[in-house]
Amino acid sequence: MSQAGAFRLQVGARTLATIPRRLVRVGLSLDAALAGQMPVLPPLGDAHGYRITSLPDTVAACGLLPDRLLRHVQQRYVRRWTDLTIGHDAWLAGLSANARSGLKRKGRKLAGEGRLDIRRYRDRDGIAVFHALTRPLSATTYQEKLLDAGLPENPAPLFAAADRDEVRAWLMLMDDRPIAYLCCTAEGTALRYDYVGHDPALGAWSPGTALHAQAMADLFAEKRFTRFDFTEGDGQHKRLFSTRGVACVDLLLLRPSIANRGALGVLSGFESGVGLAKRLTAVPVLKRLADRVRR
Template identity: 55%
Template sequence: MSASALKFQIGARTLAEIPRRLRRIALSLDQALAGAPPLLPPLDADDDGYLVTSLPAEAALPWRGVAFVRQHYTRYYVDLAAGEDAWRAGLSGQARATLRRKTRKLAEANGGRLDVRSYRAPAELAAFHPLARAVSATTYQERLMQSGLPADPAHGNALAAADGVRAWLLFLRDTPIAYLWCGGDGDTLRYDHVGHDPAYGALSPGNVLLGAALERLFGDRFRRFDFTEGEGQHKRALASGGVACRDLLLLRPTLTNRASVAAVGGFDAALRVAARAARTPALAGIARRIRRA
């Protein structure tokens, strides 16, 4: 059980929120691929409802209260068991060329060598954590989304002791500029914490590190690499499969909950209209001027 909120968001930026007490039901990749709806545990008396994430698009989840789809997306993954050759063959020619070009550019900036360092054991993670935290503090994931690498230096140690953590740092002239921390869920490895120092954004360090990490995972014990919830161009480009999902709010049928969902739904609809308008040539210039104002 955790306190949560209905957020009014534009991209990663939260403009406002309505506090709600929601029980979060997060489906794993295996559950999403299986296509079956989850069993909902009983609500406590002061709970407002559930937030179900990665619910398969075709799965029905009967609910007598207020049901609201917050977002639709594809949950992407890489089939590591198929092997690196199959993965590369499944990428578009543009994706392969882009990854090679960005990797070469960053290696050249580092004197001709790509410096990616791997960490997995608890003792190795003790060295990884302060370096990755320094990078995480600079990222939009931490500043805007509160989803940076946790500050606790013991984060993930128990999982690492069971061979359930893979982490990487990308260095430029011995300075860490990007990190990736992944936790295991059975034979699936999750894309949990990621970020790069925006001062080096022109070198695409996040994409380069992700590509290098995936190369190192073929032959590891994991069968899938899970890009988790939400979409992104880099996920689409590097994935070998995906499952259509939705995030679903299920709230008690109170007047407050109905009004809250109506407000958030109206905001989301207005954003979709604005996005379509911004793609219209006659209005694109106006939209750009508004953003600069």
Template identity: 50%
Template sequence: MNRAEPLPLRFQIGARTLAAVERHLVRVPLSLGQVLDGEAPTLPPLSARAHGYLVTSLPAVQLEAVMAAAPGMIAQVRQRYTRHYADLGIGFDAYQAALSGNTRSGLKRKTRRVMEVSGGLLDVRRFRTPEEMQRFHDIARGISRRTYQERLLGGGLPDDTAFLHSLHALAAADSVRAWLLSIAGEPAAYLYCPVAGGIVRYDHVGHDPAFNDLSPGAVLMLEAMRDLYAEPGLTQFDFTEGDGQHKRSFATHGVACLDLLLLRPSLANRATMVALDVFDRSAAWGKRAVARLGLEALAKRVRR
């Protein structure tokens, strides 16, 4: 039986969480392989203390089937997005051709600019073995500490014992790839990707905000994709849950997905669902109003 864990249901605007309600939920995260195989997931039994399920990356076409498998539970779609991925079997030339013209020209310009600042060099280092991965982690942590993802969201490259153990175990099994980009001799961006069953997963990424104007993350991403297309046996690059311009730019395919919250029909759970729905609708209305007034830049600064 999958164990329920305390998970916060966030009342969130952008990166800022205004409040949260904790519920004990059984997480049912779908891998890219499960998303692509076309079969609806099976929900595990709930323990007596569990409030319900959180199903993530559920293909939208499977929504009705999953809800039918949980009769009596109350449901809410928390977010909708495209699960982006890149087909690693088409070759790098075909991959580049699949990118939009604007993306290709932008990447050429950004790469050229990084090389100009670095004295004509594109300084990308690759990491794969346990010894290499330790060096990668030491340097990448220095970048991660300066990112807003770590400072505001706690979403930087982990440095706890469990992650380091996983990093070394994956490297020993040749199941992880990592890259670092330096600009003018200074570490600027990192990318960390586990590999399982031929699928490369976009796990941890970050760049030093001092290099924002040079788009180091995009430059590094292209070089990582170049390496992966040259490696036999890989099938897809999984950009994981959630949407974003970076993912849309580098993906070749996508599946319409959603995150589904299923709760037992208690009074407290019903009240939570109503509160979340009202908040989300209000936030969506506010976002539309901000867009109409042309205040997106100001709203972004306030959220951060």
């Protein structure tokens, strides 16, 4: 549990505005989501409400959440994960033929651009090297610039995880220059998809996808973890690499104050407008017009 700071009015990854709110964040682990557990909500104190992430759909619909609080579903998604006990060959066989050929094609394209080197890190000394090499790359990524989800500047939590054998990190270099990274920490026997990024200039070559494919091969071979947890949210990359999932929601529960009702009204109106815009741009004529406007 931690404090979260604001409602973000976002279009894709870009935040247009924020509404300051003090929220107690309650994040469910993958084990808790799979078990369909109702989270224990700590006292609010002076916070405006809760932000609960990865709440199973079945729990959100069962009526056990406090009725006195205002409720708003921020997003619905499948929390995806990979079963690391099935073996690498079975995992590859579960990918579509197009996906398997796509991974090979991306690997060949990258190899044609320069000399590739993938390095792996897990102990304290290795994580120190990884952090020093990766932080400058992280600062250039959209994860850090738009999502505030870059590799942390303070490596102390990663060092502590390394001391417990609960961190795995990978770095791809091209001609000795870092171009993509993946850093994961453990929660129980699951390894979490925590920090990821790549050189934006090489986005067309998908270095992050190629690196993650190698990381999966390493994890299947190591047999230290039973699951790879893609955490909150969904996306094409997660759908490609995962084997299973659980339907979840991210939920806001707020005190029923006038200020909170107003903030939720603004947030709901904005989200409805974004949803309408997405539906309209699916119409071919309007999509072409939107593309011309963006150019």
